[in-house]
Structure formats: structure tokens, C-alpha cells
Amino acid sequence: MDGTTIVWIATLMAVAAALYSSVGHGGASAYLAIMALFSVAPETMRPTALALNLVVATFAAGRFALKGQTDWPILSAFAVTAVPAAYIGGSMELAPSIYRPLVGAMLLLAAVRLFWQPERLAARPAHPPSLAVTLPAGAALGLLAGLTGTGAAYF
Incomplete structure (x- = not known):
């Protein structure tokens, strides 16, 4: 790769x-999208x-926590199961023939979800989820985050 x-790549990643x-x-x-391109x-x-995600997310999370905007x-x-699952997923090796379609599908699904009824989703009342939801969801999302190299906030 030339200079x-x-x-x-570095400039685009800094902007992102x-x-x-x-x-x-x-x-x-x-x-991931920049590197794929x-x-x-x-x-x-x-x-x-x-x-890169860990560094940037740490700074972002710190700023939000200092402003009192974190629901600990x-x-x-979520973190109690997501963190170990992300470590396990990050330790696994995926063949490029599996990794690229998995990341592509995740990016596509996230884009579709972003534009799918945003007003309705924003207007719905927020309720804290139970542990029966957060523990398995955290594990599943952590595993996917580790396998793909994304952060769990992506999900």
C-alpha cells in the first residue's frame, strides 16, 4: 500500500x-467500510x-459519563455478558469468505434499520429491559461485535 x-485512509478515519x-x-x-473500500x-x-473503536468509544463514553448521561x-x-462474549468472538478466526459477507450484511441491516420508521421508533416510550433480555442480548451482541471487529454500540 502506497503512502x-x-x-x-487515515484522514477518512479521523473524520469518522x-x-x-x-x-x-x-x-x-x-x-470497516473505509478499509473495505x-x-x-x-x-x-x-x-x-x-x-480504533475502543479508543474513540472510551473518549466518547467518558464525555457522556462526566455529563451524567450514562445509565450505569x-x-x-449488558456489559456483564457482552464483554466476555466479545473477547471470545475476537479470539476466533473467520475465513475471508465468511467475514466479508457477515460485515456487509451487518452494515446493510444497520442502514435499513436507520431509515425504517424513525419517527415511530423515536416516539415510543422507553422502558428499561429486564435481565432476561439484557444478559442474552449482551452475549449475542458481544459475540457479533468480537467476530466482526465492531463495537457493541453499533447494534
């Missing part, structure tokens, strides 16, 4: 990091996106 390509962190996310989906190898994509009980209820 110009690396500069373009700034935009995503402003709303409390780490930007893994953007990093530049044909970066899957074995490089996943750990790079995950590492709900966060803990």
Missing part, C-alpha cells in the same frame, strides 16, 4: 472518529477497527 493511500464520537459511538462500522485484508480490518445499571446489565 497516499495510507494518508487517505470525530463524527461518531460526537454522538457517543466508536466508529467501527465506518472504519481500500481493499484492506480482513485479517487487518477486524483488529484495526476494534482497536443498564450498561452493567
Whole structure:
């Protein structure tokens, strides 16, 4: 990979990091999309996106926590199973023939979900989920996050 390509990738990732962190996310989906556009190898994509996501999400989460905008009980209820599952998923090796379609499907589903009845979803009342929901959901989302190199906030 030549120097110009690396500069373009780094610039795009810096812009993505700034935009995503402003709303409390780490930007893994953007990093993955950028690397896919530049044909970066899957074995490089996943750990790079995950590492960048952890750094940016830590800064974003810290800013939100300092402003008192973090619901610690709900966060803990998801994290108790998501963190170990993400570690397990991150430890697994996926063949490029599985990894690329999985990431592509996740990006596509997230885009579809973003535009699917946004007003109705925003207007619905919010209720804290029970542990019967948060524990298995956290494990499933953590595993997917680890397998793909995305952060759990993506889901």
C-alpha cells in the first residue's frame, strides 16, 4: 500500500472518529467500510477497527459519563455478558469468505434499520429491559461485535 493511500485512509478515519464520537459511538462500522473500500485484508480490518473503536468509544463514553448521561445499571446489565462474549468472538478466526459477507450484511441491516420508521421508533416510550433480555442480548451482541471487529454500540 502506497503512502497516499495510507494518508487517505487515515484522514477518512479521523473524520469518522470525530463524527461518531460526537454522538457517543466508536466508529467501527465506518472504519470497516473505509478499509473495505481500500481493499484492506480482513485479517487487518477486524483488529484495526476494534482497536480504533475502543479508543474513540472510551473518549466518547467518558464525555457522556462526566455529563451524567450514562445509565450505569443498564450498561452493567449488558456489559456483564457482552464483554466476555466479545473477547471470545475476537479470539476466533473467520475465513475471508465468511467475514466479508457477515460485515456487509451487518452494515446493510444497520442502514435499513436507520431509515425504517424513525419517527415511530423515536416516539415510543422507553422502558428499561429486564435481565432476561439484557444478559442474552449482551452475549449475542458481544459475540457479533468480537467476530466482526465492531463495537457493541453499533447494534
